[in-house]
Amino acid sequence: MAAERSYSPLAQAARSALAGCEKVPGSRKPDPVLVADGVRREFGGIVAVDVDHIEVQRGSITALIGPNGAGKTTLFNLLSGFDTPSTGTWSFDGRDMAKVAPHKTAALGMVRTFQLTKSLTKLSVIENMRLGATGQRGEKWWNGLFASTWKKQEDEITARAEGLLDRFKLSHMRDEFAGALSGGQRKLLEMARALMTNPNLVMLDEPMAGVNPALKQSLNDHIRGLRDEGMTVLFVEHDMDMVHDVSDWVIVMAEGRVIAEGTPDDISKNPAVIDAYLGAHQGRSLLEEGA
Amino acid sequence: MDWSLIFENTLKGFIGINAVYFAIAALGLNVQFGYTGLLNFGQAGFMACGAYGLGMTAQYFEISMWWGIPLGILFSVGLGLLMGVPTLRLRADYLAIVTIAAAEIIRLVVRSVRFKHYFGGSDGINNFSQTFRDLGNKVGIDEATRYGFTPFRFTGRELWTLIVGWVLVALLGFFVYKLMKSPWGRVLKAIREDEDAVRSLGKNVYSYKMQSLILGGILGTISGMIFAIDRAAVQPDNYSRDVTFYILTALVLGGVARVSGSIVGPMIFWGIFTFLDNFMRQVADEPIRIGNFQVMDSTDVGPLNFILIGLTLILLMVFRPQGVFGDRKEMAFDGR
Numbered sequence: 001m002a003a004e005r006s007y008s009p010l011a012q013a014a015r016s017a018l019a020g021c022e023k024v025p026g027s028r029k030p031d032p033v034l035v036a037d038g039v040r041r042e043f044g045g046i047v048a049v050d051v052d053h054i055e056v057q058r059g060s061i062t063a064l065i066g067p068n069g070a071g072k073t074t075l076f077n078l079l080s081g082f083d084t085p086s087t088g089t090w091s092f093d094g095r096d097m098a099k100v101a102p103h104k105t106a107a108l109g110m111v112r113t114f115q116l117t118k119s120l121t122k123l124s125v126i127e128n129m130r131l132g133a134t135g136q137r138g139e140k141w142w143n144g145l146f147a148s149t150w151k152k153q154e155d156e157i158t159a160r161a162e163g164l165l166d167r168f169k170l171s172h173m174r175d176e177f178a179g180a181l182s183g184g185q186r187k188l189l190e191m192a193r194a195l196m197t198n199p200n201l202v203m204l205d206e207p208m209a210g211v212n213p214a215l216k217q218s219l220n221d222h223i224r225g226l227r228d229e230g231m232t233v234l235f236v237e238h239d240m241d242m243v244h245d246v247s248d249w250v251i252v253m254a255e256g257r258v259i260a261e262g263t264p265d266d267i268s269k270n271p272a273v274i275d276a277y278l279g280a281h282q283g284r285s286l287l288e289e290g291a
Numbered sequence: 292m293d294w295s296l297i298f299e300n301t302l303k304g305f306i307g308i309n310a311v312y313f314a315i316a317a318l319g320l321n322v323q324f325g326y327t328g329l330l331n332f333g334q335a336g337f338m339a340c341g342a343y344g345l346g347m348t349a350q351y352f353e354i355s356m357w358w359g360i361p362l363g364i365l366f367s368v369g370l371g372l373l374m375g376v377p378t379l380r381l382r383a384d385y386l387a388i389v390t391i392a393a394a395e396i397i398r399l400v401v402r403s404v405r406f407k408h409y410f411g412g413s414d415g416i417n418n419f420s421q422t423f424r425d426l427g428n429k430v431g432i433d434e435a436t437r438y439g440f441t442p443f444r445f446t447g448r449e450l451w452t453l454i455v456g457w458v459l460v461a462l463l464g465f466f467v468y469k470l471m472k473s474p475w476g477r478v479l480k481a482i483r484e485d486e487d488a489v490r491s492l493g494k495n496v497y498s499y500k501m502q503s504l505i506l507g508g509i510l511g512t513i514s515g516m517i518f519a520i521d522r523a524a525v526q527p528d529n530y531s532r533d534v535t536f537y538i539l540t541a542l543v544l545g546g547v548a549r550v551s552g553s554i555v556g557p558m559i560f561w562g563i564f565t566f567l568d569n570f571m572r573q574v575a576d577e578p579i580r581i582g583n584f585q586v587m588d589s590t591d592v593g594p595l596n597f598i599l600i601g602l603t604l605i606l607l608m609v610f611r612p613q614g615v616f617g618d619r620k621e622m623a624f625d626g627r
Contacts, residue, residue, distance in 0.1 A: 080491070082487070082490070082491075101495070102490055103490050103493055103494055103495045103496065104493065105493065106491065106492055106493025107493050111491065111492070111493075112491050113491075114487065114488070114491070118485045118487060118488035118491075119488075120480070120481045120484035120485055120488060121484060122480070122483075122484055122621050123477070123480055123481060123484065127477055127480075128481075130474070130477065131477055131478065131481050131489070131492060132492050134492075134493050136474045137474075138473045138474030138475060139474045139475050139477075139478055139494070140475065141470060141473075141475045141502055141506070143473075143475075144469070144470050144473030144474065144475035144476065145466070145469050145470060145473070147469075147473070150473065150474060154474065177620070177621065190488075193492070194491075194492075196492075197492060197493060
């Protein structure tokens with residue numbers, strides 16, 4: 001179904017590396033950028049996430065799918081430092097993230113977006129973008145008073161922000177309030193703003209939710225663009241067409257556990273996945289049940 | 292009815308010392324509430340820090356009044372940390388509860404008999420401000436002489452306090468304006484919109500909220516100092532809850548998240564307040580009666596004035612929720 005695509009050398013390397021991986025839950029990858037071990041999160045008596053082992057291959061687009069309530073977003077929050085697991089360890093780029101404060105993850109090159117877009121509505125689009133840049137001198141209040149200390153850096157940031165706005169086709173909205181953007185444009189803005197942190201790993205929580213089909217295509221292209229530039233993308237999604245179209249590797253969760261991993265083609269044929277989504281007894285007569 | 296007197300007093304209300312100390316406190320509240328979205332309902336507590344910083348130099352430490360300035364700022368930084376550490380990680384409403392309670396605790400402690408030795412109890416402290424007036428005399432504004440022209444006639448003592456006050460308003464207003472135009476201010480505004488988004492972009496939200504709370508608190512402290520110096524006294528009951536809410540009213544009147552709003556709002560607030568007070572006092576000079584029923588006399592003017600101020604605020608919220616200087620377009624994005 002997918003048309004012939006050209007892949008950058010980085011993307012090709014990631015794809016061929018993944019082709020040789022074992023297609024079982026918790027499979028080892030040749031060059032993982034994100035590794036989680038025994039991560040478990042309980043809310044009261046409910047176990048929301050209980051993942052023995054997952055790895056995300058560097059330079060790939062990895063999709064995290066599963067039915068509602070499977071624990072995808074919870075796992076996402078754990079991996080991005082927005083929540084703390086009850087037990088378990090996870091590392092990013094070889095660094096133990098349990099010891100890193102959540103606000104420091106962005107400086108290390110890990111950035112996330114949210115399922116419900118978080119545009120800062122009363123800030124202009126360009127201010128939203130500028131906010132994304134890390135290590136700004138003017139964000140110290142004692143420097144804030146003296147424009148000379150941050151003006152030059154601000155100009156560089158603005159130039160970079162304008163470049164990204166151009167790429168995401170938001171240039172015409174530059175000076176509007178972010179609250180004036182449409183839902184789809186907000187998704188784009190949030191993605192562009194995340195890129196202002198110069199990330200290695202971009203984590204997108206349901207990038208396609210509430211986006212019209214035409215914009216979905218262009219979002220797909222943007223996501224592929226990230227990988228072709230050498231970034232790793234991990235995303236949560238419900239839209240199976242999109243997952244099939246864009247991802248290199250798919251991790252399937254159900255009831256808090258990873259139940260399958262593999263390439264998109266493998267996953268769409270995997271009986272465990274079909275069971276998880278449609279129920280274990282689909283295709284069989286209900287009359288056989290009670291016996 | 293003496294319109295020229297009403298007019299004169301109203302003009303004085305606009306630029307009077309009440310507007311000055313309200314403006315500085317409102318600037319502080321604006322940093323916290325308008326820009327960062329922190330609900331500080333205890334600005335009166337920060338003001339008390341400043342007033343008692345000055346007062347204690349005479350009452351307890353017996354040192355020069357000028358030491359009261361760093362002392363008051365020290366108090367308010369301490370208060371900011373004390374309130375911020377446990378609550379700034381929680382949702383905004385918890386800060387509101389803690390600040391209103393903390394301000395009341397401060398008022399009750401400083402007026403208590405137990406600590407009269409330090410804070411002067413309910414009598415307060417009133418022997419510290421001569422140092423400030425001496426400085427006025429020294430720069431050539433004699434405290435006993437009358438200056439100015441009608442309608443702006445002030446004693447030297449009033450004039451000196453007013454000059455220092457308005458210079459401070461201008462400097463602090465410029466200071467806040469500069470900070471809010473900087474990337475630092477951008478982070479604060481972003482926190483007001485959505486903390487999680489800011490955190491995901493690698494900013495230490497907790498630290499920024501603390502900085503904002505303390506900066507706003509220090510502005511409140513300076514306001515309390517001006518107030519104490521003008522009254523030449525520190526009275527515990529001048530720092531009760533209603534002060535915070537009047538300042539908040541004046542701020543909303545001017546328009547939140549605008550430096551001009553927090554300066555002009557208090558001016559308008561005190562202008563209207565003085566006008567109504569003077570006007571009604573003249574109207575009710577003779578008790579107003581309908582038949583045998585007395586509608587109002589001069590003792591009813593005070594409460595009625597506050598009723599009318601409340602009514603003004605309600606009308607403002609209905610017809611101009613953005614305040615005098617706000618941007619209606621900006622308000623339209625609320626709650627999305």
